[in-house]
Amino acid sequence: MKPSDIAILIVDDEASIRNALTQWFEMDGYRVSSAEDANSALMKLQNGPWDIVMLDIKMPGIDGLELQRRIKKIDKDIITIIMTAFASVDTSIQGLKEGAFDYIVKPVDPDDMSHLIRNAVEQRRLYYENLKLKQHIEGFSLSDEINGESPAMKKVIEKIAEVSQTESTVIIKGENGTGKELIARAIHSNSNRRYFPMVTLNCGTYSEGLLESELFGHEKGAFPGALYRRQGRLEMADKGTLFLDEIGQIGEKMQKDLLRLIETRCFTRLGGDREIDVNFRIICATTHDLESAVQAGTFRKDLYYRLNVVTINVPPLRERKLDIPAIARAFIKRFAQAMNKNVIDITNDTLDHLLAYDWPGNVRELRNVIERAMVIAKGNLIELTDLSFFFPSAQTPADDSILSLEEVEKNHIQKVLELTHGNIVQAAGILKVSRLTLYNKIKKYKLKTFKGDMEA
Amino acid sequence: MAYIYILPIETGSTYWMEPLEKSIQRAFGYPIKKISRDISLEKAFDIKRSQYNSSQILLQIIHDPPKDAAKVLGIVNTDLFIPILTFVFGEAQLKGPGSLVSLHRLNNKFYGLPENGALLTERLIKESIHELGHNFGLVHCHDPKCVMRSSTYVEDIDSKSHDLCQRCRNTFIHEKRKA
Numbered sequence: 347m348k349p350s351d352i353a354i355l356i357v358d359d360e361a362s363i364r365n366a367l368t369q370w371f372e373m374d375g376y377r378v379s380s381a382e383d384a385n386s387a388l389m390k391l392q393n394g395p396w397d398i399v400m401l402d403i404k405m406p407g408i409d410g411l412e413l414q415r416r417i418k419k420i421d422k423d424i425i426t427i428i429m430t431a432f433a434s435v436d437t438s439i440q441g442l443k444e445g446a447f448d449y450i451v452k453p454v455d456p457d458d459m460s461h462l463i464r465n466a467v468e469q470r471r472l473y474y475e476n477l478k479l480k481q482h483i484e485g486f487s488l489s490d491e492i493n494g495e496s497p498a499m500k501k502v503i504e505k506i507a508e509v510s511q512t513e514s515t516v517i518i519k520g521e522n523g524t525g526k527e528l529i530a531r532a533i534h535s536n537s538n539r540r541y542f543p544m545v546t547l548n549c550g551t552y553s554e555g556l557l558e559s560e561l562f563g564h565e566k567g568a569f570p571g572a573l574y575r576r577q578g579r580l581e582m583a584d585k586g587t588l589f590l591d592e593i594g595q596i597g598e599k600m601q602k603d604l605l606r607l608i609e610t611r612c613f614t615r616l617g618g619d620r621e622i623d624v625n626f627r628i629i630c631a632t633t634h635d636l637e638s639a640v641q642a643g644t645f646r647k648d649l650y651y652r653l654n655v656v657t658i659n660v661p662p663l664r665e666r667k668l669d670i671p672a673i674a675r676a677f678i679k680r681f682a683q684a685m686n687k688n689v690i691d692i693t694n695d696t697l698d699h700l701l702a703y704d705w706p707g708n709v710r711e712l713r714n715v716i717e718r719a720m721v722i723a724k725g726n727l728i729e730l731t732d733l734s735f736f737f738p739s740a741q742t743p744a745d746d747s748i749l750s751l752e753e754v755e756k757n758h759i760q761k762v763l764e765l766t767h768g769n770i771v772q773a774a775g776i777l778k779v780s781r782l783t784l785y786n787k788i789k790k791y792k793l794k795t796f797k798g799d800m801e802a
Numbered sequence: 803m804a805y806i807y808i809l810p811i812e813t814g815s816t817y818w819m820e821p822l823e824k825s826i827q828r829a830f831g832y833p834i835k836k837i838s839r840d841i842s843l844e845k846a847f848d849i850k851r852s853q854y855n856s857s858q859i860l861l862q863i864i865h866d867p868p869k870d871a872a873k874v875l876g877i878v879n880t881d882l883f884i885p886i887l888t889f890v891f892g893e894a895q896l897k898g899p900g901s902l903v904s905l906h907r908l909n910n911k912f913y914g915l916p917e918n919g920a921l922l923t924e925r926l927i928k929e930s931i932h933e934l935g936h937n938f939g940l941v942h943c944h945d946p947k948c949v950m951r952s953s954t955y956v957e958d959i960d961s962k963s964h965d966l967c968q969r970c971r972n973t974f975i976h977e978k979r980k981a
């Protein structure tokens with residue numbers, strides 16, 4: 347921290363004191379300004395960050411003690427130093443009690459003065475350091491979904507902090523609904539690339555040809571229907587982060603193109619021949635087990651190694667049940683605000699049910715459940731009856747049979763399909779899976795889609 | 803051609819003048835001229851404090867300076883103060899036209915020690931260069947040997963050199979070019 351990072355405000359009705367102190371602090375390189383009374387001091391305090399205020403205790407109008415009280419109301423962390431013309435210890439002690447850093451009796455020994463200021467600046471430096479540390483840590487808990495006290499989630503948060511400071515490619519592995527995109531966003535917004543965009547491309551939602559043109563863009567006439575030149579997501583992500591969701595779903599051609607892109611850092615638009623340089627960082631996410639895809643030969647080994655520099659494994663919610671109460675409460679707070687409802691908490695037996703459930707849809711499912719319960723809730727607390735749509739047999743929870751993961755997934759998808767009246771787009775949105783994935787699951791479990799066919 | 807003017811005010815003996823001139827010229831590269839002018843110390847005397855108001859004297863020094871003056875340095879032998887502090891060794895305004903230094907608290911006699919002309923001269927040189935340094939736009943420096951290090955005790959003055967450190971020298975050259 348340079349002296350010029352510290353701003354000092356001098357408040358004294360005597361011009362000679364203001365001038366002498368201004369000069370003294372300027373010699374040390376601090377930023378200095380002065381005010382002749384409390385009112386103009388308060389005006390200056392509104393208009394900018396100040397670190398240290400030196401204030402005369404005896405001033406016409408609002409006196410120093412009162413001014414200090416008002417300053418502390420604006421910002422309790424500003425350092426105040428009281429100046430008194432005579433040894434009026436009582437008032438000065440009162441000032442200390444009310445939060446003054448120290449007081450000086452005018453005239454003060456130059457050496458005492460320079461020690462006092464050095465200490466005040468040191469205190470301020472520590473304050474800034476703490477603040478930075480706090481912001482640094484808070485930066486990673488941007489959303490409630492990826493917050494948590496469980497050891498599993500703490501490890502994830504630590505990893506986010508670590509990789510944010512690097513340019514490494516990252517693979518985020520986790521089930522649907524675990525908040526992989528939020529983690530990608532946390533990495534991006536804590537990295538040096540944060541002032542540039544993070545562009546998301548869900549590889550599962552496009553056919554290979556479309557995916558290629560989405561990523562690389564195309565020139566006019568590149569293919570039938572390419573009526574205009576179009577910039578791809580890659581160009582939009584210049585200097586920022588490219589987030590490739592469902593990376594496991596890209597085909598052979600795309601895998602080859604992506605590998606080339608990572609190696610050369612340049613590309614050509616479809617139908618074009620100009621090489622375009624681009625500065626990007628890749629973060630990708632997968633629900634698939636890429637290793638077995640590599641072993642099965644459906645995912646290129648060389649690309650896998652390029653991408654898998656850092657792996658973040660996001661635990662499913664059932665493996666961090668410890669976090670469920672806090673996450674549920676955070677959602678309650680969020681929705682209460684959004685819905686303007688006075689719901690403040692959740693009853694213990696409802697919480698017990700949430701804890702007993704295995705959450706195949708993970709945090710996203712928990713969020714949806716809380717959101718619906720909030721709509722239904724009549725009182726200040728979410729009660730078990732508000733969740734009867736979700737726990738229909740909640741009155742007799744004793745004989746819950748233990749289901750396999752597949753059965754739970756099947757039941758859950760069926761439930762969501764009922765909820766959306768068979769609207770695939772909506773259901774895929776709620777489950778945060780691609781339509782393709784949802785179709786595959788529907789086929790696999792032979793689920794009812796409420797419509798004659800599966801075209802969305 | 804611009805000069806640094808030295809203006810002794812009721813100092814009595816000026817045996818330190820020649821080494822002072824040489825050192826200042828070496829530090830800042832300006833030739834030196836001496837002047838004498840009517841400065842009223844009496845006007846700056848504060849009866850309650852039995853000390854002289856440094857800012858008041860400095861105001862008189864920088865009033866109507868010679869046309870070819872780069873800076874004016876006044877030297878007194880009285881105890882100086884500014885209202886907020888119990889005393890000062892000297893005073894200068896940042897990028898201002900003039901400086902003031904007092905021999906009073908640089909003299910061993912003030913601390914009850916035997917007089918030492920060579921030591922007094924050395925201290926005067928350091929404080930003069932320090933204050934003129936402020937005039938040339940230099941702020942306090944943390945280099946322990948640099949003359950721009952802030953001194954609140956006379957011991958602090960003795961422990962630093964009378965030279966600008968490399969960083970302060972660069973700043974000085976930069977400021978001079980700007981001016």
Ligand SMILES: [Zn+2]
Binds near residue numbers: 373932936
């Ligand atoms: Zn100084």
Ligand SMILES: [Zn+2]
Binds near residue numbers: 943944949950951969
């Ligand atoms: Zn220096």
